[in-house]
Every structure is written in structure tokens, then in C-alpha cells.
Amino acid sequence: MKKGLFITFEGIDGCGKTTQIELLKESLEEKGYTVLLTREPGAKGLGEKLREILLNYDGEVSSNCESFLFLADRAQHIDTIIKPAIDKGVIVLCDRHTDSTVAYQGYGRQLDLEQIYQLNKIATNGIIPDITFILDIDIDTSLQRIGKGRDRMENSGREFFERVRKGYIEISEKEPQRVKLLQGNSPIKDIQNKISDYVQGLL
Numbered sequence: 001m002k003k004g005l006f007i008t009f010e011g012i013d014g015c016g017k018t019t020q021i022e023l024l025k026e027s028l029e030e031k032g033y034t035v036l037l038t039r040e041p042g043a044k045g046l047g048e049k050l051r052e053i054l055l056n057y058d059g060e061v062s063s064n065c066e067s068f069l070f071l072a073d074r075a076q077h078i079d080t081i082i083k084p085a086i087d088k089g090v091i092v093l094c095d096r097h098t099d100s101t102v103a104y105q106g107y108g109r110q111l112d113l114e115q116i117y118q119l120n121k122i123a124t125n126g127i128i129p130d131i132t133f134i135l136d137i138d139i140d141t142s143l144q145r146i147g148k149g150r151d152r153m154e155n156s157g158r159e160f161f162e163r164v165r166k167g168y169i170e171i172s173e174k175e176p177q178r179v180k181l182l183q184g185n186s187p188i189k190d191i192q193n194k195i196s197d198y199v200q201g202l203l
Contacts, residue, residue, distance in 0.1 A: 002089050003089060004034075004085060004086040004088065004090040004092060005092065005199075006092050006094070006127065006130050007092065007094070007130060008093075008094045008097040008098075008099070008133070009093070009094070009095055009133050009135070010096060010099045010100060010103070010134045010135070011134050011136060011168065012137065012168070014141065014142040014143075014144070015135035015136065015142065016135050016184045017133070017135050018095060020135065020188075020192060020195060021037065022037070023188075023192050024093060025037050025093055027192075027196060028199075033203075034089065038082070038093070039094065039095035039096060040074060040077055040097055040100065041069075041070060041073040041096075042073075045076070045080065046073075050069055050072065050076075051073070053069060063105065063109040066109070067105040067111060070101050071101065071120070072123075074123040074124060075123040078123065078124050078127055079125075082127070083127060086127075094129075098120040099134070099168070101116055101119075102117065103164045103165075103167035103171065107164055107167025107170075108164040108167065128178070129178065130178075131198060131202060133180050133182060133195055134168050134172055134179060135183075135191070136169065136182065136184055137185055138185075139158055139165065141184075141185065143158070168181075169181065180194075182195070
């Protein structure tokens with residue numbers, strides 16, 4: 001049986017990744033591929049409980065605790081959902097993955113980047129996405145798209161998101177083979193076409 005693909009979508013809040021991931025799922029299914037759309041945090045099961053804590057807990061959450069909660073969600077996600085699907089030949093599309101922890105907790109919360117990379121490797125058992133799309137937008141556009149109904153992470157402040165955005169850009173520069181940086185302010189169809197071209201090259 002042919003092994004599946006693991007494709008992840010990243011970017012600061014409001015970048016448009018959710019739209020693009022759904023468009024790619026629809027396109028691939030029309031071509032006859034079996035596709036699994038999932039997310040971090042909050043994959044079906046335990047992940048849904050962890051997502052509720054991470055995004056809506058109204059008490060103090062230390063930066064280290066936050067990181068380990070995301071990593072716990074990821075370990076469960078990889079072991080029970082992502083790897084079994086890939087092994088069955090499914091194309092897995094994931095809304096956020098390891099790069100989010102690097103960008104948000106490493107750059108945003110300013111935790112030790114090397115430790116974050118090592119912990120990600122443990123949580124994923126070394127599984128790496130075949131390709132990652134980062135949609136880049138400016139902070140003003142992000143805040144405007146998020147609006148006022150913000151969760152705990154979205155309320156982290158402008159300077160935090162400036163660091164997160166910088167982190168994503170640096171990730172794309174360090175791993176150009178895997179990570180593709182796309183302009184999130186481009187027309188939706190243009191972004192969709194670029195993503196489709198990249199994915200077609202992997203199929």
C-alpha cells in the first residue's frame with residue numbers, strides 16, 4: 001500500500017490557512033484521494049479537552065506549562081490519528097503542527113528554541129511533514145481579521161505576534177525544502193493555485 005502524505009498549514013491568526021486547507025481537501029477528494037483534515041490543538045478525542053484548556057482557561061498558565069500541553073496534544077495526535085492515517089495511504093492535512101510551537105512558544109513566549117525542537121522531535125517520534133505552507137500576513141491585518149472575540153492565545157498582544165511572525169519567516173528561511181512561505185494577502189485563488197502546484201509535485 002502506498003504511504004500517504006502529511007501536509008501542514010501554519011501562520012499567525014487570521015492568515016487564511018483554514019480557508020486554504022479546506023480548498024485543498026475539496027480539490028484532492030475530487031481527484032479521488034482519501035483525505036483527513038485535522039488540527040492542533042483539538043484533534044478528535046483527548047485533543048478537544050486539551051484545546052479547551054489551552055484556549056479558554058481563564059487563570060494563569062506558565063509558558064512552560066503551555067508548551068507541554070501543546071506537546072502532549074501533539075504526541076496523542078501523532079500516535080492515534082496522524083501516523084495510522086498516513087500508514088493507510090491517507091493524505092493528512094493538519095491545521096497547525098510543530099512549527100506553531102516553535103513560532104508561538106519559542107519565538108513568541110521566548111522559550112529556548114533548541115529545547116522546543118528537541119521536545120517536538122520526542123512528541124512526534126521524528127515524523128516530519130512532507131510539506132508545510134506558511135501564510136504570512138502583517139499584524140494589523142491579523143488583528144483586524146480576528147476581531148474582538150479572542151481566545152487566550154489571541155489576546156497575547158501585538159509584540160507577541162510580531163515575534164511569532166518573525167519566527168515563522170525564519171523557519172521558512174531555515175527549511176526552504178519543506179516550508180513554503182506564501183503571501184496571505186494575495187487573492188484566495190492565487191494562493192490555492194500555488195499550494196495545488198506544490199502538492200501535485202508530491203503526488
